[in-house]
Amino acid sequence: MYYTQEQIDRANQADLVSFLQSQGEQLTRAGNEYRWKRHDSLTVRGNKWYRHSQSKGGGPVDFVMEFFGKSFTEAVELLTGEKGAAPPPDRHCPAPLSDFRLPPRSTDNRIARNYLTAARRIDEDVTGFFLSNGDIYEEAAHHNAVFVGRDESGIPRYAHQRGTAGSFRLDVKGSDKSFNFCYRGEGERLFVFEAPIDLLSFLCLFKKEWQKQSYLALGGVGEKALLRFLSDRPSIKTVYLCLDNDAAGNDACSRLVPLMPEGLTVHRLIPLFKDWNEVLQHRAEITDGKYLREAIYGLKEPPQEETVEIIRMNEVDTQTVEWLWEPYIPFGKVTIVQGNPGEGKTTFALRLAAACTTGGTLPGMKSLPPFQVIYQTAEDGLGDTVKPRLIEAAADLDRVLVIDEAKRELTLSDERIEKAITQNGARLIILDPIQAYMGEKTDMNRANEVRP
Missing domain, CATH: 3.40.50.300 (P-loop containing nucleotide triphosphate hydrolases)
Known part of the structure; x- marks a missing residue:
């Protein structure tokens, strides 16, 4: 089943108190929050929940999946009362390249979903979003997770397979690395990562209104996908390089900055650990919410127009x-x-x-x-x-x-x-x-x- 981002957002805006009451659950008021009688360490307030015994919380979709045993699409349906649609068939048509074909899909995404949420700790709502729109799916033969890269028209041009058991990784034959796994928002900021897993992990760590901006995985440290993305999206004004905290990431940042067009502002965000997924794996231990080791601003700045010195008449002494x-x-x-x-x-x-x-x-x-x-x-x-x-x-x-x-x-x-x-x-x-x-x-x- 396929749900639009608008439907997913509507599900995540549901009032959990009203939802639990509609399910016949008993709640006890505690100040501005409510305690769920069935799980007394859990409190809800508006569309947020928090389980104090596990230092874990989230939104309505996470809640329904966690405590009612529903899949992502089932959770959205239960919260909104709306049926999903079949995925748009044109989203999965092969690109007009004779040797590129997306791997056949599995009948469901159960193994890939479990790999992302359990092994990689990617939040259910983030995982569900990309599974729902077909940018991530489970291939049939070996149950690998497939990350799809599309062009501006939504046509698949690239696919990367990641083993759900072991360390298998492979770009699908005929993939055009100019179109790597990404999310295109309408904002002026682009966040750049080495791998799709790092991109997804970053979204979990910095989730507020993430859909407004753009995110790109390079599939390594090459510049091809970055330069193509910037060419297709001239509205991008600021680029955040979010590459790994290691020698390869450092070298890549130094190499990529001068390759980017003039007029852009470029910053670097360095993860607290080696990469963003490692930070996500330790999220519960980072109680202060500081997931960055360092932010380096101004690696590249637009040419500065000379400022005209102005004197305001209210600053002039009368003589x-x-x-x-x-x-x-x-x-x-x-x-x-x-x-x-x-x-x-x-x-x-x-x-x-x-x-x-x-x-x-x-x-x-x-x-x-x-x-x-x-x-x-x-x-x-x-x-x-x-x-x-x-x-x-x-x-x-x-x-x-x-x-x-x-x-x-x-x-x-x-x-x-x-x-x-x-x-x-x-x-x-x-x-x-x-x-x-x-x-x-x-x-x-x-x-x-x-x-x-």
């Missing part, structure tokens, strides 16, 4: 502006005087310098104590033009200073500007015109855009 001529010219700032040729920009600059050196004012300007002014010009001679015009403006010539450019032309990046201001206590520097002081790399084709 008071000191004005030379409010609201036109503040101290400590750059002020550009813009105008067409012949409109008197230089005349204005000279009269401003004169007012600053004498304590005088311009219209609307408050009087300030006289101070030093540095006046640099690249267009007018100092002796024949600048000085006569400063005298005409009644400037204090002793307070008008000029940085000597006889040996070296001045630029805005010249350290002499800062030194001249500091050494002479100047509070205003005038550059006329400003583009003459921008240095050699200035684009003079755009000079008129900044000409004061």
Whole structure:
């Protein structure tokens, strides 16, 4: 019989108190839980049960199989009241490869199921899920457990046989190792294992919402299945390498990381023991639930986009502006005087310098104590033009200073500007015109855009 994942989920959401009462069982309330009179060490709460004497618990499907002796499909039917369907025949059609055929099936999966649940300790619900959808089955001739790998269309392309007694292992002839045993979820994470048993064991250890993500067994440590899976599933963003905790697993991780496409994030999860099934076998002893020896993050990261540094205005300290001529010219700032040729920009600059050196004012300007002014010009001679015009403006010539450019032309990046201001206590520097002081790399084709 075949049950969909939706039906299995519905069975595992069943309320165990209501179920036991419907079966005529007697329960005793103990706080938020109920004790089952037939097994007084067992408590149930909602869809969870726990047998304290054996430190064992689980969900409704496990419960019905454990205490009512039902098979997986019988348990789902009893909990949901729904009949299963026959497995979809197209799920088991051979792949279009002439030499690949799935081994004939046994009439039931009893021996394979017992091997997985008893010998390997795989939980009944996980085992039942993969048996139900045909990804695991029991072959007829030797009762081996067969793990089926399918392509994106669900067509079998690979099969691995694992002996249920002894150590027999064999890939079925014609298997394409690009399509190994896996589970495809809709999430962005892929967990990668060496063997199907490790994959199943991991699901038992980290069961919460496991169906949302994807899981892949490599059938060893080769990269073929991994690269094909990533190619078929570009939605995968993060890969967790869950290979064995041994030299081969370590070497494989080092080799696989650089082979994966750029843009992925790759981490490694190292099991507490050699492999995940060994961890599962010791699960009852690991009381703190820490099944990892180590998690190594960032083996591979997507290229990081440069972060733009942002300043939030609520972090900026408010400062008071000191004005030379409010609201036109503040101290400590750059002020550009813009105008067409012949409109008197230089005349204005000279009269401003004169007012600053004498304590005088311009219209609307408050009087300030006289101070030093540095006046640099690249267009007018100092002796024949600048000085006569400063005298005409009644400037204090002793307070008008000029940085000597006889040996070296001045630029805005010249350290002499800062030194001249500091050494002479100047509070205003005038550059006329400003583009003459921008240095050699200035684009003079755009000079008129900044000409004061």
